[in-house]
Amino acid sequence: xxxxxxxxxxxxxxxxxxxxxxxxxxxxxxxxxxxxxxxxxxxxxxxxxxxxxxxxxxxxxxxxxxxxxxxxxxxxxxxxxxxxxxxxxxxxxxxxxxxxxxxxxxxxxxxxxxxxx
Amino acid sequence: xxxxxxxxxxxxxxxxxxxxxxxxxxxxxxxxxxxxxxxxxxxxxxxxxxxxxxxxxxxxxxxxxxxxxxxxxxxxxxxxxxxxxxxxxxxxxxxxxxxxxxxxxxxxxxx
Numbered sequence: 001x002x003x004x005x006x007x008x009x010x011x012x013x014x015x016x017x018x019x020x021x022x023x024x025x026x027x028x029x030x031x032x033x034x035x036x037x038x039x040x041x042x043x044x045x046x047x048x049x050x051x052x053x054x055x056x057x058x059x060x061x062x063x064x065x066x067x068x069x070x071x072x073x074x075x076x077x078x079x080x081x082x083x084x085x086x087x088x089x090x091x092x093x094x095x096x097x098x099x100x101x102x103x104x105x106x107x108x109x110x111x112x113x114x115x116x117x
Numbered sequence: 118x119x120x121x122x123x124x125x126x127x128x129x130x131x132x133x134x135x136x137x138x139x140x141x142x143x144x145x146x147x148x149x150x151x152x153x154x155x156x157x158x159x160x161x162x163x164x165x166x167x168x169x170x171x172x173x174x175x176x177x178x179x180x181x182x183x184x185x186x187x188x189x190x191x192x193x194x195x196x197x198x199x200x201x202x203x204x205x206x207x208x209x210x211x212x213x214x215x216x217x218x219x220x221x222x223x224x225x226x227x228x
Contacts, residue, residue: 040220042204042218042219042221043204043218048214104216105163108161110159110160
């Protein structure tokens with residue numbers, strides 16, 4: 001079974017430029033998460049989708065970040081414009097969702113390492 | 118108080134040693150807990166879920182202490198390959214499906 005796929009793996013942009021990340025979750029996984037991870041920190045949730053619905057976007061900086069999950073499968077996370085402080089690893093994860101506990105086990109993609117110059 | 122708190126370490130232990138990590142969580146309503154392993158510059162990988170009664174997977178044992186609001190991970194007979202960062206995860210409340218990650222505990226197993 002294929003894991004969570006993310007692209008690109010690395011991205012270097014200048015500040016104020018736009019950038020987009022793509023994620024394809026594990027087949028059959030209804031829940032999709034986008035996380036941001038800074039060096040030496042744990043992943044921090046940006047947004048969670050149940051199918052195509054964004055059910056928790058309270059941590060998403062909506063002035064510059066946007067996300068979509070059309071058709072409830074692939075998802076795209078966009079930053080426009082990027083700032084120096086956005087440099088981090090952006091991780092996508094998926095899970096089956098709901099009960100039992102094992103359905104909430106999250107599987108992560110390799111992440112996109114963003115550097116903003 | 119942080120929502121999920123871990124000792125960042127590093128824990129430096131010799132091969133074959135037993136090592137234990139604790140992780141405290143602040144939301145008493147939390148029901149779901151996990152341990153993830155993260156290698157340097159890699160994504161987190163699920164190590165094990167933590168069940169109320171405690172659970173074991175080979176050399177790894179996870180325990181939950183609701184009264185004191187902490188979970189633990191015990192690694193027996195440490196291997197060099199166990200060197201990694203171990204992330205504790207707790208659901209924020211019950212049925213929220215919002216998971217809070219700790220900052221991780223770094224383990225280095227020495228030959």
